[in-house]
Amino acid sequence: MATQFKNPVVRWIDHRLPIFTFMEHSAVSYPTPKNLSYWWNFGSLAGIILVIMIATGVFLAMQYTPHTAMAFDSVERIMRDVNYGWLLRYLHMNGASMFFIVIYIHMFRGMYYGSYKEPREILWIIGVLIFLAMMATAFVGYTLPWGQMSFWGATVITNLFSVVPVVGTVIVEWLWGGFSVDNPTLNRFFALHYLLPFVIFALVFLHLWALHTHKSNNPLGIDVKGDKDEIPFHPYYTIKDSFGLGVFLIVYLGFTFFAPNFFGEPDNYIPADPLVTPAHIVPEWYFLPFYAMLRAVPDNFIDVFGILPIIISAKAAGVVVMFGSIILLIFLPWLDSSKVRSSQFRPVFKWAFWLFLLDCIVLGYVGGQPAEGAMLTIGRLCTFWYFFHLLVVVPFLGKYEKTRPLPESISAAVTAKESK
Amino acid sequence: MKTQVLAAILGGLLAFGAIQAASAAEGQAAPKLKWTTDGVTGHFDRAELKRGWTVYKQVCASCHSAHQLYYRNLTDIGFSEAEAKAIAAGDSVPAGPNEAGETHVDGSPIMRPALLSDKLAAPYANANAARAANNGALPPDLSLITKARKGGADYIHALLTGYKEPPAGFQLQQGMAFNAYFPGFQIAMPAPLVEGAISFDDGTNATVAQMARDVSAFLIWSAEPELEDRKRMGIKILAFLLVFTALLYALKRKIWADVH
Numbered sequence: 001m002a003t004q005f006k007n008p009v010v011r012w013i014d015h016r017l018p019i020f021t022f023m024e025h026s027a028v029s030y031p032t033p034k035n036l037s038y039w040w041n042f043g044s045l046a047g048i049i050l051v052i053m054i055a056t057g058v059f060l061a062m063q064y065t066p067h068t069a070m071a072f073d074s075v076e077r078i079m080r081d082v083n084y085g086w087l088l089r090y091l092h093m094n095g096a097s098m099f100f101i102v103i104y105i106h107m108f109r110g111m112y113y114g115s116y117k118e119p120r121e122i123l124w125i126i127g128v129l130i131f132l133a134m135m136a137t138a139f140v141g142y143t144l145p146w147g148q149m150s151f152w153g154a155t156v157i158t159n160l161f162s163v164v165p166v167v168g169t170v171i172v173e174w175l176w177g178g179f180s181v182d183n184p185t186l187n188r189f190f191a192l193h194y195l196l197p198f199v200i201f202a203l204v205f206l207h208l209w210a211l212h213t214h215k216s217n218n219p220l221g222i223d224v225k226g227d228k229d230e231i232p233f234h235p236y237y238t239i240k241d242s243f244g245l246g247v248f249l250i251v252y253l254g255f256t257f258f259a260p261n262f263f264g265e266p267d268n269y270i271p272a273d274p275l276v277t278p279a280h281i282v283p284e285w286y287f288l289p290f291y292a293m294l295r296a297v298p299d300n301f302i303d304v305f306g307i308l309p310i311i312i313s314a315k316a317a318g319v320v321v322m323f324g325s326i327i328l329l330i331f332l333p334w335l336d337s338s339k340v341r342s343s344q345f346r347p348v349f350k351w352a353f354w355l356f357l358l359d360c361i362v363l364g365y366v367g368g369q370p371a372e373g374a375m376l377t378i379g380r381l382c383t384f385w386y387f388f389h390l391l392v393v394v395p396f397l398g399k400y401e402k403t404r405p406l407p408e409s410i411s412a413a414v415t416a417k418e419s420k
Numbered sequence: 421m422k423t424q425v426l427a428a429i430l431g432g433l434l435a436f437g438a439i440q441a442a443s444a445a446e447g448q449a450a451p452k453l454k455w456t457t458d459g460v461t462g463h464f465d466r467a468e469l470k471r472g473w474t475v476y477k478q479v480c481a482s483c484h485s486a487h488q489l490y491y492r493n494l495t496d497i498g499f500s501e502a503e504a505k506a507i508a509a510g511d512s513v514p515a516g517p518n519e520a521g522e523t524h525v526d527g528s529p530i531m532r533p534a535l536l537s538d539k540l541a542a543p544y545a546n547a548n549a550a551r552a553a554n555n556g557a558l559p560p561d562l563s564l565i566t567k568a569r570k571g572g573a574d575y576i577h578a579l580l581t582g583y584k585e586p587p588a589g590f591q592l593q594q595g596m597a598f599n600a601y602f603p604g605f606q607i608a609m610p611a612p613l614v615e616g617a618i619s620f621d622d623g624t625n626a627t628v629a630q631m632a633r634d635v636s637a638f639l640i641w642s643a644e645p646e647l648e649d650r651k652r653m654g655i656k657i658l659a660f661l662l663v664f665t666a667l668l669y670a671l672k673r674k675i676w677a678d679v680h
Contacts, residue, residue, distance in 0.1 A: 246665030257654025269568035
């Protein structure tokens with residue numbers, strides 16, 4: 001069903017390629033629940049940051065040299081001699097941190113309001129895949145400046161693949177393109193860092209396609225029941241998203257202009273030296289919770305039957321735990337069997353959610369500390385809780401929690417709230 | 421819901437505060453000083469930077485390189501082009517093998533006076549030569565040092581003024597000096613600043629504290645020469661954004677007024 005446009009050129013094009021109709025349907029008249037809170041701003045924000053990252057990245061790539069002998073100095077040349085190069089690079093650097101902040105809020109929003117539940121399971125799974133692709137992109141991107149943390153971070157993380165049985169070493173050498181992280185590694189990481197954002201872009205397209213099929217979830221978590229519950233995306237959510245973007249830019253540019261190295265590690269301003277290991281190798285902040293889980297498995301770990309350590313080393317177990325923590329999210333729609341989506345009507349799950357969030361924050365803190373003493377113990381407890389929450393608490397509550405009664409409709413709930 | 425969000429944010433902040441406190445465990449934490457470059461209105465004090473350059477050139481540069489700096493950059497800290505040219509001409513840099521590929525008979529490169537377009541002359545030909553001349557230790561490149569160390573300029577200042585007699589019972593290795601701010605407390609660099617060892621053109625008294633301050637400020641500039649431009653641009657952009665976002669909020673309120 002084509003929309004009638006006034007402009008004859010637009011009408012001519014739309015008759016042949018209904019791209020304007022498509023845009024009209026998905027961003028103007030697109031029906032949206034009228035009760036979305038500001039927590040629903042972060043999806044569109046993430047899309048905007050992706051575009052900012054690609055735009056700044058393309059211009060940085062024009063000036064960057066992916067060679068071990070020149071990479072560090074080429075980044076410094078961007079900072080010093082390229083017109084506004086410092087701005088491009090600081091936008092890109094801080095943009096990565098902002099991207100993860102926004103995505104983490106977006107994911108926890110989905111968890112709190114049960115946005116992953118039927119019929120949005122595939123929407124959620126694509127989201128997890130986007131998160132994985134983002135992690136890969138950020139990881140290879142962090143290698144490019146070829147500072148000390150770039151080099152040693154890449155060395156630690158690529159070595160994780162050595163735990164794959166039989167072919168582990170082969171895989172690691174294949175990743176490296178040699179026998180250590182070196183020039184071939186830097187070259188391919190640069191190629192991948194340019195490729196992966198476009199993979200993310202394609203995944204975002206699928207994410208939006210799935211979203212627009214069943215439309216947004218909402219804070220009440222109940223289905224839309226007719227026109228009274230909905231408002232058109234434009235002008236209501238275009239203006240709400242624009243305001244949110246303004247607030248976001250104040251934070252993002254505040255860091256970019258006044259504390260551009262706040263999220264960074266000083267060690268990465270030291271050129272990579274394969275002969276000098278930094279005192280503490282830490283990944284970027286957004287990987288810290290996973291880094292904590294990687295290091296949580298004790299060297300002398302033992303299971304009830306005492307057979308696990310025979311088949312799997314502590315290092316391998318740590319790698320399995322770390323990757324498992326993300327892969328597990330894919331199954332969240334089936335782990336949580338509760339028919340009620342929103343935590344507003346789930347009195348117990350709500351507290352389990354906040355505890356889980358706190359658990360992830362503590363994991364992030366532990367990941368930034370040396371793995372010893374109390375930190376290690378806390379890290380282990382939190383790792384245990386991460387899995388216990390997803391594998392036991394969530395399925396259990398899905399079955400036995402007594403939920404509060406759901407409102408009849410979105411508009412009924414909104415009117416009831418206003419008359420109070 | 422609101423209190424829960426607040427509690428989560430507070431928890432996050434507390435965790436972050438603890439990270440900051442714990443990171444100083446490797447050496448004594450450097451006292452926090454005030455720099456003209458601090459804060460939203462941070463800027464360079466050109467006179468301070470010129471004194472800092474004097475300290476760098478006459479003291480630090482005999483062992484440390486500043487690989488990212490060119491002689492032309494000196495015009496940014498208040499030297500005229502002619503002055504910068506004269507400074508460059510006073511140093512010599514490898515001319516490389518000449519057009520015919522010739523070097524000196526012993527293989528060492530032919531030298532020429534430096535130009536504005538040259539990087540600052542390095543004290544040693546390479547890292548091995550630097551180690552050989554410094555008892556095995558490698559003096560780090562200083563161009564990014566304030567960004568490359570926790571504590572930044574505060575740390576550099578504390579290090580330069582932090583040389584003391586080792587406490588009783590402290591085993592100091594041969595050729596090392598005691599410095600409470602250096603990780604491990606033993607540093608291969610002997611105390612570099614000596615009162616009155618240099619004289620400033622502007623008549624400022626060259627005390628150790630003064631020299632340490634000036635050279636630290638100079639190193640902030642060498643690590644972040646864009647700092648002044650960056651903060652000035654930031655103020656304009658954020659001022660615009662604050663107003664613009666407030667307008668967007670007003671517009672949002674107006675558009676949403678009829679939604680029930």
